[in-house]
């Protein structure tokens with residue numbers, strides 16, 4: 001394994017950011033290659049500890065000559081967000097300097113060619129970081145961006161062009177759900193990893209072996225030794241299933257049996273009032289249409305001081321908020337409905 005350090009210039013003299021990149025060389029140039037990054041949203045750490053648990057497995061495979069394809073790993077992809085504290089609270093989702101989501105604004109290239117990346121000499125540091133992460137990842141057949149939700153089940157976002165071809169990956173990782181998306185105009189890292197392949201010749205796109213996904217490893221508090229070990233095994237199974245690592249002892253993943261739904265089926269349930277959320281449901285619950293999802297106490301102790309929110313359709317509770325204070329209009333949870341949502345906002349990439 002080879003370790004190198006990337007440096008991202010800050011926007012004033014004397015300020016710069018660093019992050020390590022870990023690389024395994026493959027023994028077979030024809031084998032698929034893989035890129036893994038975690039904590040682009042810098043406080044989302046289940047993927048960080050999953051990578052930490054994966055590394056000894058890869059080191060062993062390397063010692064035994066079983067790493068076939070090149071593997072590039074960025075265990076903590078966002079040194080800018082990692083260092084952002086605002087009044088003692090970590091802020092890893094938005095760049096404080098530009099108020100931009102760290103997982104938006106990636107360049108959406110017309111082809112997988114790093115020469116098309118914009119010049120970021122005079123850009124903001126977060127744009128420099130995004131450009132560099134995309135440059136590091138482009139050209140790999142498999143690109144995994146490890147995130148987590150607030151509270152939730154493990155699930156994947158996958159572009160429709162890769163489904164059902166990626167069902168083996170979902171099965172290997174043991175996630176509970178897959179959300180399929182079509183359009184990314186905001187430039188998520190996943191969008192920037194798959195859109196460049198949509199209009200290039202088939203021998204460049206290689207959809208037979210391409211993998212790109214945002215992995216949502218449950219909730220922000222699910223940073224746990226047992227879960228990390230299980231997630232590392234899932235990542236390892238994916239690398240073996242796709243031929244990056246050879247391991248004849250490992251069984252091929254079975255069929256994916258989790259929930260698969262287009263983003264248009266997600267109901268986010270905006271809160272009608274600001275207040276204290278009292279949930280009736282947890283991630284993993286199946287609900288019927290009309291089931292009570294939550295009560296919001298907005299005028300405590302007063303008659304009629306609370307309001308209730310009901311399921312607009314039957315489905316699976318995928319996520320909910322980790323904090324219990326809410327403003328009017330903020331989303332309460334993700335309900336993966338059995339059919340298309342009536343909420344006009346549904347269909348957009350949420351991470």
Ligand SMILES: [Zn+2]
Nearest residue numbers: 041147148351
């Ligand atoms: Zn995230």
